Amino acid sequence: MSGTSLDGLDLCVAEFTREGNRWTFSILSSDTVEYSTEWKEKLKLAHTLEEGELQNLDKELSAYIGQKVRFHLQTNHITDAELVGSHGHTVFHEPQKGITLQIGNRPEVREEAGLPVICDFRKADVELGGQGAPLVPVGDALLFNEYDVCLNLGGFANLSVEENGLRTAWDICPMNIGLNHFAHKLGLDYDKGGHIAASNPMDGRVWHALNQLPYYSADPPKSLGREWFEKEIVPKCDRLTPEESLATLSGHAAVQIAKTLQDIGARKVLCTGGGAYNKHIMSLIRQSISGELVIPDNSIVDYKEALLFAFLGLLKHLGEINVLASVTGARQDHSSGVIFK
Structure with missing residues (x-):
């Protein structure tokens, strides 16, 4: 992979x-x-x-x-x-x-x-x-069905959930594709633990503009790609410093993920992918949801x-x-x- x-x-x-x-x-x-x-x-x-x-x-x-x-x-x-x-x-x-x-x-x-x-x-x-x-939801359904939601925080955040006997899934928002993009501008591979984002202020106007993107009000099935990220996200953040971009994109990801989990009534959520190690974003999500976020052992986080x-x-x-x-x-x-x- x-x-x-x-x-x-x-x-x-x-x-x-x-x-x-x-x-x-x-x-x-x-x-x-x-x-x-x-x-x-x-x-x-x-x-x-x-x-x-x-x-x-x-x-x-x-x-x-x-x-x-x-x-x-x-x-x-x-x-x-x-x-x-x-x-x-x-x-x-x-x-x-x-x-x-x-x-x-x-x-x-x-x-x-x-x-x-x-x-x-x-x-x-x-x-x-x-x-x-997303393609992995059939595996979520057959291998991880003790969770009602499987959340993957990779380049893009996506989830799969069983609703009315049917497995549905979709991409939620950009995650590591955006955070790593702006960390690279600081000479870093990534923002470890979300420390830089947590130490800098979000730009409220850009954060609001990101959350108003039409993709977020569209119904699934839907998915995201690099093309969408470069067209819709990068131009809005390019006037910010890399530190401000990291803070703003982290806040944006957290609110979109939390809103999605709340909207579907998530109770027990398996959280995997590199973003599960981002303590800042994970903390922001946990503050805004009523369900339980479960981070499994590292072999599942990293290799699911x-x-x-x-x-x-x-x-x-x-x-x-x-x-x-x-x-x-x-x-x-x-x-x-x-x-x-």
Whole structure:
């Protein structure tokens, strides 16, 4: 799994067991391969490349992912892995235009990893009229159903929830994609614990303008991408100092997340993703909701998304549904993914 926040490549080896209709899992090993400065720049600028250059980067990233998978398995002495489920890295995501592209989903992953690979999960959903996101709610429903809401604080904050017997999910607002963007202007990878944001004032006018964006009043299914962030968020914050932007975006994320949780009557919320370590935002959310925010152990916080893409791959391998129309708005439930045997 490679996310929009460009932290690195998340690797998770898991074992899944099904007894009747009940699935369980065990994480056997996990790691984040931090991207080098060179890789960060390549992925950050991927959307600006000409077609041929992007195809070459796609091949290069596919080989890189396969190599890191093989090295991780060897390092952890895992010899009985059966398949790889890989998300790749999103370059374009504008489902309203029928566009989504994740690179790192080519046969080179299979060639380098030495295992069957299932990948490119989003494209088929967009072709069926769906948002192509979020994709992990089927895993939330089958693996984490002791929680009524699963909240992921990654590049974008998103959640999934069971309502009237149907699983629904959507992107809430920008999270680490925005915070890291402005932390980089200070020479930092990220604002650790939200300390800078907590130490600086929000800009009230920008905060108010952000909260009035039309996306927030639209009904799901809906999803966000880098394109929306660069068009709607960056211009509003660029007149601020990086410190003010961090404070304002943190306050914005907290209010949108808290409002969403309150609106759906969230009672017990599983909170994962890198944003779960942002003490400032977590404190702001907790002050504004009546439900319980549960932060699990670090292996789940850090690797739940990678775990669930492995699970999506397994479901595809079994020929079972792994994308829910009630979540993405596609014309039907389906089993998505490309298989390289």
